[in-house]
Amino acid sequence: MPDIDVRINGIRYQDHVEPRLLLVHYLRDRLGLTGTNVGCDTSNCGACTVLVDGTGAKSCTMLAVQADGTEITTIQGLAGGEGAGAPEDWHPLQKAFNAEHGLQCGYCTPGMIMSSVDLLQRNPDPTEDEIRHGLEGNLCRCTGYQNIVKAVQAAAGELRAAGAPGAVVGGQS
Amino acid sequence: MSRPRGLAEAIDVLRADPAAVPLGGGTDLLVALRAGERSVRHVVALRRVEELAGVTTGPDAVDLGAGLTWAGMEAQVGATLPALAAAARAVGSPQARNAGTLGGNLGSAAITGSTLPVLLALDAGVEVAGPAGTRTVPAGDLVRGPGDVALHAGEIVTRVRIPRARGPQQFLKVGQRGSVITAVAQVALVLDLGARRVRCGVGAATPVAFRPRAAERAAEAAIDWDAVTADPDLPRRFGALVAADRPPLDDLRASAAYRRHAVAVLAERALARALAA
Numbered sequence: 351m352p353d354i355d356v357r358i359n360g361i362r363y364q365d366h367v368e369p370r371l372l373l374v375h376y377l378r379d380r381l382g383l384t385g386t387n388v389g390c391d392t393s394n395c396g397a398c399t400v401l402v403d404g405t406g407a408k409s410c411t412m413l414a415v416q417a418d419g420t421e422i423t424t425i426q427g428l429a430g431g432e433g434a435g436a437p438e439d440w441h442p443l444q445k446a447f448n449a450e451h452g453l454q455c456g457y458c459t460p461g462m463i464m465s466s467v468d469l470l471q472r473n474p475d476p477t478e479d480e481i482r483h484g485l486e487g488n489l490c491r492c493t494g495y496q497n498i499v500k501a502v503q504a505a506a507g508e509l510r511a512a513g514a515p516g517a518v519v520g521g522q523s
Numbered sequence: 524m525s526r527p528r529g530l531a532e533a534i535d536v537l538r539a540d541p542a543a544v545p546l547g548g549g550t551d552l553l554v555a556l557r558a559g560e561r562s563v564r565h566v567v568a569l570r571r572v573e574e575l576a577g578v579t580t581g582p583d584a585v586d587l588g589a590g591l592t593w594a595g596m597e598a599q600v601g602a603t604l605p606a607l608a609a610a611a612r613a614v615g616s617p618q619a620r621n622a623g624t625l626g627g628n629l630g631s632a633a634i635t636g637s638t639l640p641v642l643l644a645l646d647a648g649v650e651v652a653g654p655a656g657t658r659t660v661p662a663g664d665l666v667r668g669p670g671d672v673a674l675h676a677g678e679i680v681t682r683v684r685i686p687r688a689r690g691p692q693q694f695l696k697v698g699q700r701g702s703v704i705t706a707v708a709q710v711a712l713v714l715d716l717g718a719r720r721v722r723c724g725v726g727a728a729t730p731v732a733f734r735p736r737a738a739e740r741a742a743e744a745a746i747d748w749d750a751v752t753a754d755p756d757l758p759r760r761f762g763a764l765v766a767a768d769r770p771p772l773d774d775l776r777a778s779a780a781y782r783r784h785a786v787a788v789l790a791e792r793a794l795a796r797a798l799a800a
Contacts, residue, residue: 352524369524369566372553393554394703396618405594405621411553412622415524416546416568468617486702487616 354418358383359427367414374398374409376417377424385426385460389489396488399461399468400424406468406487425460428467442508443467443501452501454492462488466502474510476502525567530574530652530681536567538654538677543567545679547627548592550619574652575626575681583687589626589680596625604685606644606692606711610637613696616703626680632666634772635705639666640726641694643734644711647685653678666731690716690751691800693793696727697785699776707777708785710765712793719748723790728771728782735790738764742794753798762791 351366358381367376377383377400386409389397393411400409401423428441437445443463446452453459462485469476469484476484481502482495490498525543527533537543543565546552555561569575575590578599585603587596596611597620614620614637628638629649642649642662649660654677662683667673674680696709709726721742726732742761746753771782 352526372557391557393550393619396616399618402621406618407621408618410557411549411618413524413549413553413566413568415526416549416570418526465617483702484617487618 352415352418354415356417356419357421359422359424369413369415371414372410373400373407373412373414373417373422376414377409377422383424383426386424387457387460389457389461394489395458395461396465397458397461399464399488401464401468404468404471406465408487423464423467425463428463441467442512443470443505446501446505446508447498450497450501450504452493452498453490458488458490458492462490462498466505469502470506470509475506478503525565526571527567527569528571528573530572533567533569533572533679534653534677537679540565541676545569545627545630547590547624547630548619548622549627550615550623551627551631551633569626569679581687585685585687587625587683587685589624589629589682591625593620593623603687604645604692606694606713607638607641607685609692609694610641610696610709610711613637613694613702619703625683629665629680629683630672630674632668632670632672633705634669634730635709635727636732637696637706637709637726639732640709640724641711642683642685643724643732644692644713644722645685645688646713646722647683649680650682650684651678652681657681659684663734669730688713688715688717690714691797693797695789695793697789705776708771708782708789710786710789710793712790712797714746714751714797716748716751719743719746721746721794723765723793725765725768725786725790728786729769730772733769735765735768738768738790746798751798758791758795758798761794762787762789765790 355364377386387397389395393408398410399406403420430439443466465485465488481499525536544563546566546568576588579586593611593614601608628636647662649665691714693712696706698704698706706727708728711724713722721739745757766783766787771779773779
């Protein structure tokens with residue numbers, strides 16, 4: 351079995367994996383990082399989005415071995431603090447999706463937030479159109495997207511006020 | 524699964540196992556594997572092959588590594604190859620644009636691939652390397668049919684060389700919705716003011732992307748190249764000639780009649796915009 355050496359949410363993993371193992375199954379089944387959801391299995395819905403070396407990737411369309419040598423952030427690596435998930439430690443996007451009610455069933459939310467992180471790193475002050483374009487790879491069947499767009503706008507404002515658009519990815523390292 | 528770090532190693536692996544399949548960003552192959560449409564015994568992941576990386580912008584040509592992603596094209600060729608940057612921007616989703624590669628798009632030779640029509644209009648040469656060495660294939664000779672590339676055993680696409688052309692470029696496509704959808708028609712157009720040529724690439728409308736030569740010649744003859752202007756009716760006539768070049772596909776994504784209409788509209792719009800630029 352091939353070896354992989356990968357940093358996930360700030361922790362280094364050296365592992366042997368089946369060549370056919372998808373990254374999302376490595377994250378969920380091997381590491382227990384079940385915050386990353388599998389939605390469609392066909393690379394359409396984006397629920398499985400994680401950051402690979404800082405940019406959005408669909409972890410259901412990527413083999414675990416392809417992640418060798420990369421740094422991965424999942425939804426569970428976004429909050430600061432010691433990992434207990436206390437609301438005050440949440441990432442501004444997590445707070446904004448909560449405050450603006452950018453979800454109903456919540457299934458798409460982890461991917462939606464990770465794609466939003468990618469978007470705001472590239473564009474700290476996006477227009478509504480740019481937000482919708484930036485999230486075109488993520489489907490939500492509940493909200494109609496309106497509150498998702500509002501949440502991203504709110505978080506963008508928060509991050510700009512904090513003056514650290516480049517430091518969006520906190521991690522727990 | 525092989526993960527070669529250099530081109531020679533990649534070619535050795537591919538030559539040794541004729542069933543081995545090269546993997547770029549995986550946006551086609553992994554979806555097909557998951558759907559059970561393909562079964563592959565040996566994947567050769569090319570991400571680390573150094574010779575496939577990088578963009579070199581020279582005075583006469585731009586040289587793109589086959590490992591360049593759509594996101595890389597968006598970021599790096601906007602000024603020199605605006606038609607290619609526009610095509611890259613219109614692909615799939617941000618996640619797909621971070622993963623999918625130039626070489627993978629050419630090598631998979633999907634009917635709906637976005638690079639080939641642009642490379643036809645840009646008169647690109649595709650460098651391929653294999654056991655017998657390196658050769659350059661004109662973009663127009665690379666793809667023989669859907670999924671069928673003119674590569675010998677053990678060969679892969681390594682780089683794409685595009686002569687720089689002064690003048691406006693356009694890329695337009697239409698699909699069933701705005702994003703994350705395969706196109707039903709694509710038109711790339713280059714007005715090469717230096718050579719006084721019109722080059723057009725039409726994709727997703729026929730089994731293989733093509734250049735509508737008769738329409739190109741007609742447009743070249745009708746353009747006043749000193750002023751870069753033309754009779755206001757020229758774009759409409761050009762669109763009609765492009766659409767009449769060959770019969771379009773009739774499939775699940777669109778009827779032949781719809782594609783014929785879409786190609787005419789896109790080609791008309793592309794030429795009108797290029798002349799107005």
